[in-house]
Amino acid sequence: MRVFFVLLRMALGLVFLFAAWDKIVDPMAFAKIIRNYQILPDMAVSAVALTLPWIEVVVGMCLLTGFVARGASLSASLMMAVFLAAMAWAWHKGIATQCGCFTTKADDAISQATFIRDGSIMAVCLLVTLDVFLRARRAP
């Protein structure tokens, strides 16, 4: 069972690393997607577009290696909660924007599929977080 959760944590790390790549390559395209959500003020959009992918990279690396695993798993869960909330807001407002989750290209529009995908990742995040925290608690 322990091996399963370690593998799950590492897979989650890879997902975060994969998700960060495209946004790091083209931060302006990512910034435009963030802006289109119409949640952040214009002045904050670029800073978030530059910073967020690198936090994803750090979280991904930490999940992959197990370094500061509690902080990483909790950060992953919090980030996924924020992403899902932003998507839900855009969906509710009828904003037909790109998700900006895994790519900055125009082939990842918010849809039921993106909700199912990100919801599944969120579920894995919560499982990993629970496991990491329980293990930390049991540790001497």
Place this chain on the structure above:
Amino acid sequence: MAGVVTRRLAPLWLELAVIVILGVGLSVAMNMARQEPVPWIVDFAALDKRDALRRGLETIDPHAAVTMLGKPGVVFVDARTAEEFSMHRVAGAKNLPQEAMYGDLDAAAGNLGLRAEDRIVVYCGNLLCDKSKELGEALRTAGFTFVTVMPEGFDGWLAVGGPTEGGA
């Protein structure tokens, strides 16, 4: 009890701090290492305006556009596809798909009843699309003097609660 909680939580906050500091630090360092660093603060609205002005167009934000709806001589033109238009649009808008600029634009505009003296507000889907600017520029070239673009597009219109019709 509070002491136990503090002792348990402190390392967690430290872990979170390490992640944030590393992430921010890396983003600053890697942005500085770019050939053309991306500005940390970008006035996107000004960028939109400059892009539109370069094409000889004025811009209007959705809040101001809402107040223009229904005024005499003001026509909202939807540059999206006929399919998108049929699903949901600005109330009273006319559909002139951006592709029309590659054909007989004068005839297409005439069929919609657009007149040279009309104040035309062109929009497309959202901030990511350039169809409105391209069509607006083509309309200006075709002799329509008062062409304004709403860069936020239909999504911006929805966000400010502008009147719509044909909603899904």
